[in-house]
Amino acid sequence: MRHGCELYIQPDMDLETKLAILADAAKYDASCASSGAPKRSAAPGKGMGSTTGMGICHSYTPDGRCVSLLKILLTNFCLYDCLYCINRRSSDIPRARFSVPEVVDLTLSFYRRNYIEGLFLSSGIIRNADYTMEQLVAVARTLREVHEFRGYIHLKTIPEASPELVEAAGRYADRLSVNIELPTREALTTLAPEKSDVSIKRAMGEIRLKLDEKADGGAKAPRFSPAGQSTQLIVGADESSDASIIETADTLYRSYKLRRIYYSAFSPIQRASARLPNRAPPLMREHRLYQADWLMRYYEFSVGELAQAMPGGKLDLSVDPKTTWALANRQQFPVDVNTADRHLLLRVPGLGVRVVDRIISSRRHRKLRYEDLKTLGATLKRARHFICTADYRPRQSDRSSDGLRGALIGAPEQQSLF
Amino acid sequence: MYSACVQGFTQWRDVARPLLSAGIAPEEMEWRLGQHFEPLAPSIAASAALRLSRQLMELLEALSCYRHDGRWDLMYRLAWRSLRQPRLLEDAADPDVHRAVQMESAVNREVHKMHAFVRFREMTDEHGETKYFAWFEPTHDILRRGVGFFCKRFPNMEWMIATPGGTALWQNGELQFVETPDKSTLPKADAHEGLWRTYYRNICNVSRINPPAMRREMPQRYWRNLPESVEIQTLLRDGQASFAQRQREAMDLELAKARAMQRALADLPDHSGGPSACRRCDIWRHATQAVLGEGSTSATIMLVGEQPGDEEDLRGRPFVGPAGRVLDSALKTAGLERSELYITNAVKHFKWQPRGKRRLHKRPDASEVAACNHWLDAEVSQVKPRIIVALGASALRALAGLTDSIESARQLQIPHASGAQIVCTYHPSAILRADPSNAGQLSSHLVDDLRRARELAA
Numbered sequence: 001m002r003h004g005c006e007l008y009i010q011p012d013m014d015l016e017t018k019l020a021i022l023a024d025a026a027k028y029d030a031s032c033a034s035s036g037a038p039k040r041s042a043a044p045g046k047g048m049g050s051t052t053g054m055g056i057c058h059s060y061t062p063d064g065r066c067v068s069l070l071k072i073l074l075t076n077f078c079l080y081d082c083l084y085c086i087n088r089r090s091s092d093i094p095r096a097r098f099s100v101p102e103v104v105d106l107t108l109s110f111y112r113r114n115y116i117e118g119l120f121l122s123s124g125i126i127r128n129a130d131y132t133m134e135q136l137v138a139v140a141r142t143l144r145e146v147h148e149f150r151g152y153i154h155l156k157t158i159p160e161a162s163p164e165l166v167e168a169a170g171r172y173a174d175r176l177s178v179n180i181e182l183p184t185r186e187a188l189t190t191l192a193p194e195k196s197d198v199s200i201k202r203a204m205g206e207i208r209l210k211l212d213e214k215a216d217g218g219a220k221a222p223r224f225s226p227a228g229q230s231t232q233l234i235v236g237a238d239e240s241s242d243a244s245i246i247e248t249a250d251t252l253y254r255s256y257k258l259r260r261i262y263y264s265a266f267s268p269i270q271r272a273s274a275r276l277p278n279r280a281p282p283l284m285r286e287h288r289l290y291q292a293d294w295l296m297r298y299y300e301f302s303v304g305e306l307a308q309a310m311p312g313g314k315l316d317l318s319v320d321p322k323t324t325w326a327l328a329n330r331q332q333f334p335v336d337v338n339t340a341d342r343h344l345l346l347r348v349p350g351l352g353v354r355v356v357d358r359i360i361s362s363r364r365h366r367k368l369r370y371e372d373l374k375t376l377g378a379t380l381k382r383a384r385h386f387i388c389t390a391d392y393r394p395r396q397s398d399r400s401s402d403g404l405r406g407a408l409i410g411a412p413e414q415q416s417l418f
Numbered sequence: 419m420y421s422a423c424v425q426g427f428t429q430w431r432d433v434a435r436p437l438l439s440a441g442i443a444p445e446e447m448e449w450r451l452g453q454h455f456e457p458l459a460p461s462i463a464a465s466a467a468l469r470l471s472r473q474l475m476e477l478l479e480a481l482s483c484y485r486h487d488g489r490w491d492l493m494y495r496l497a498w499r500s501l502r503q504p505r506l507l508e509d510a511a512d513p514d515v516h517r518a519v520q521m522e523s524a525v526n527r528e529v530h531k532m533h534a535f536v537r538f539r540e541m542t543d544e545h546g547e548t549k550y551f552a553w554f555e556p557t558h559d560i561l562r563r564g565v566g567f568f569c570k571r572f573p574n575m576e577w578m579i580a581t582p583g584g585t586a587l588w589q590n591g592e593l594q595f596v597e598t599p600d601k602s603t604l605p606k607a608d609a610h611e612g613l614w615r616t617y618y619r620n621i622c623n624v625s626r627i628n629p630p631a632m633r634r635e636m637p638q639r640y641w642r643n644l645p646e647s648v649e650i651q652t653l654l655r656d657g658q659a660s661f662a663q664r665q666r667e668a669m670d671l672e673l674a675k676a677r678a679m680q681r682a683l684a685d686l687p688d689h690s691g692g693p694s695a696c697r698r699c700d701i702w703r704h705a706t707q708a709v710l711g712e713g714s715t716s717a718t719i720m721l722v723g724e725q726p727g728d729e730e731d732l733r734g735r736p737f738v739g740p741a742g743r744v745l746d747s748a749l750k751t752a753g754l755e756r757s758e759l760y761i762t763n764a765v766k767h768f769k770w771q772p773r774g775k776r777r778l779h780k781r782p783d784a785s786e787v788a789a790c791n792h793w794l795d796a797e798v799s800q801v802k803p804r805i806i807v808a809l810g811a812s813a814l815r816a817l818a819g820l821t822d823s824i825e826s827a828r829q830l831q832i833p834h835a836s837g838a839q840i841v842c843t844y845h846p847s848a849i850l851r852a853d854p855s856n857a858g859q860l861s862s863h864l865v866d867d868l869r870r871a872r873e874l875a876a
Contacts, residue, residue, distance in 0.1 A: 016616050023620035041570035044591050050571040057635065058534050059646055061622035062653040064631025071621060109610050110617075112550065112575065113538045114568075198694050201706040205732035251704040254772050255731075267625045281626050358510040365509040372511040 025076035030264040034117035036227030037174040047148030069120040078124030082192035118152030133161035140172035170224035187238035204256040228259040237266040241313035323349040350383030423452035427482035449490030539608040550577040618646040627657025698789035711762025720803035724812040731768035744846035752868035764816035810845025843867035
């Protein structure tokens with residue numbers, strides 16, 4: 001291990017070069033959200049910043065992703081050698097390190113100009129977990145206590161950092177996250193030999209316990225990460241199936257009360273290990289995983305039901321998982337939109353949560369007809385095969401699921417990539 | 419036929435109120451947008467007070483920002499119809515409601531985009547005071563609706579947001595609306611824009627280039643006022659180059675080797691790393707960590723429970739949740755000191771099933787108990803207790819292979835393979851689950867049995 005790594009810093013490196021290196025090093029973290037923080041604003045006479053609870057994307061880059069926070073690493077020196085990571089110690093990328101005041105100033109200057117909602121700070125592991133975590137906490141503490149900064153702060157939590165530091169991080173940050181990165185222990189052992197799934201899960205468990213304490217203690221309990229915790233899973237760096245990713249996701253959601261899991265299609269990195277795939281990031285697979293994740297969280301689908309949408313453990317890349325599930329469960333359709341309950345309506349391909357709520361509210365006033373569904377915003381291209389209305393029944397209820405799938409693929413599909 | 423020329427929500431409301439209370443139908447009314455407010459003939463002065471729901475008023479206020487000639491007309495029609503059909507807004511399939519909802523979300527979206535895309539430039543004036551200026555071109559009349567956000571966010575800065583249709587000025591903690599200054603008097607650059615562009619360039623992952631997604635969220639009409647947008651063309655070119663390069667590169671042979679190694683690792687049971695790395699059964703997959711026994715390794719009494727619970731799984735220690743608290747109080751009554759005992763579980767990982775938002779304990783099956791015996795045996799041979807207290811049926815099964823009920827097993831003298839004697843009793847969580855009429859009795863049995871263990875160990 002390269003313990004003396006800090007010696008390699010060029011003291012004369014200018015701020016712009018550091019920013020270029022340490023933003024580039026942070027871009028593989030998919031998380032960008034600035035939502036979930038309690039509403040607050042700056043008081044007259046002191047401080048700056050506010051949060052609305054919703055989160056704001058201040059810009060979009062040509063990769064289609066949102067720029068909400070100043071997302072940087074404190075340093076890209078790292079003791080670890082995780083093969084999927086551009087910052088691993090064996091990679092010969094240029095290294096840099098920000099000082100605490102540099103990050104604080106940069107955050108405040110960007111914030112004042114309305115470029116960002118706040119800061120997302122992570123770091124390579126230098127010296128040890130506690131030392132690294134202390135540096136991250138120092139940035140957040142300075143922003144909050146010295147500058148009365150009320151904007152959003154997301155801190156990465158370093159597994160095995162001491163509980164006092166995690167507590168301090170939770171006091172200043174709106175969100176904490178620990179990235180599990182790989183969905184199975186086997187993959188972690190192969191690709192990130194120095195990381196352990198147990199210490200990652202323990203770090204998440206520790207955060208959950210503190211979130212529970214805060215929830216039980218109410219206003220009297222000290223502030224702790226009001227926007228909860230999140231994590232990231234890399235998709236396509238190892239051979240894990242979609243089914244095992246979804247199963248892991250479900251376990252993580254239930255065990256650690258995560259607000260969100262980010263799925264990040266593995267991007268080929270410069271000077272990558274030969275053990276990793278060098279091909280375009282599997283963006284469609286990532287998109288389908290997000291859809292499956294949404295089905296679990298907002299559409300009342302169980303992992304078992306999702307398994308029916310993943311024959312052979314794989315999500316169908318050409319059809320969304322809800323449609324795949326519906327095609328495997330034709331006996332439940334067509335669903336009468338004038339009488340079906342919410343749970344069943346949520347299962348209809350082409351009907352989203354908002355459309356379902358509009359259907360339920362407006363059918364108290366009228367018998368819904370096919371045209372009304374268009375007005376309510378349903379995607380009829382998919383929905384029409386699975387619903388009936390006052391004036392409509394699908395003609396092809398005798399059509400085979402395979403035939404129907406073909407017809408659905410034939411229609412140019414709306415593809416929104418993350 | 420009546421007509422009115424209004425600008426802004428307040429004017430519209432002042433005209434519409436008397437019309438509505440006089441029952442003037444929408445068809446009899448013609449609305450125009452204009453600089454010059456023309457009040458109506460005094461013959462239609464307000465009569466009765468009108469009651470319009472808060473939800474409707476909020477909707478109307480949003481609609482008044484929508485830049486379209488038809489807005490006043492639609493607002494009046496909605497108000498008029500709502501007075502006759504109070505739950506009109508619930509009917510999302512109604513054409514007027516549908517149109518209004520669409521317009522409202524367009525207005526709110528534009529407000530959101532204003533919050534996102536306003537870019538301030540810093541300027542220090544002749545008195546050495548720092549001020550911030552922004553130029554923004556919204557699609558709808560949303561300056562007043564959207565500006566409050568900046569007052570809350572930057573109360574201690576002096577700033578101006580200028581738009582073609584009006585300008586908001588924040589000075590000394592007060593908001594004013596003023597005439598829009600000549601655009602050429604606003605600052606043309608800012609020292610930090612270079613850093614911001616550097617950040618923008620480097621945070622973009624060119625291997626995932628997706629211009630349609632960018633354009634959908636950040637339409638091109640905003641670009642000219644965003645300093646970072648000058649980087650877009652270069653990034654798009656880099657993205658295309660990276661795509662072409664990847665197509666030329668074939669997949670590496672070594673990749674296949676790594677994959678094979680990964681598969682081999684997955685199949686290999688690995689016991690070298692202790693219980694935390696154990697894969698003798700599958701419970702570990704959904705657990706946080708193996709929860710090992712703790713206490714004195716020279717203890718004469720060893721307590722064996724079933725498996726860690728939700729809290730134990732997170733904390734990594736046995737009996738620290740609700741059942742642990744029951745156990746602690748029973749130990750105290752029985753005159754036992756927890757630190758002098760060795761406390762562990764028959765199964766080291768937490769097995770659970772989802773119930774709503776919670777993780778509910780699920781009893782480990784016989785094969786899982788048997789798989790974990792490996793670790794329990796190791797603990798017994800290390801601690802060498804004289805007495806082992808089996809807490810509940812799973813512990814009894816693990817220690818003695820018996821499936822008797824606790825009620826009957828309590829009466830038995832059971833030897834353990836190590837030579838220790840087994841005292842069998844109820845698991846503390848049985849007391850938590852028990853009917854209140856029965857819990858007291860179970861609890862006193864638990865205390866009695868612990869006391870018996872203490873006497874036997876003495």
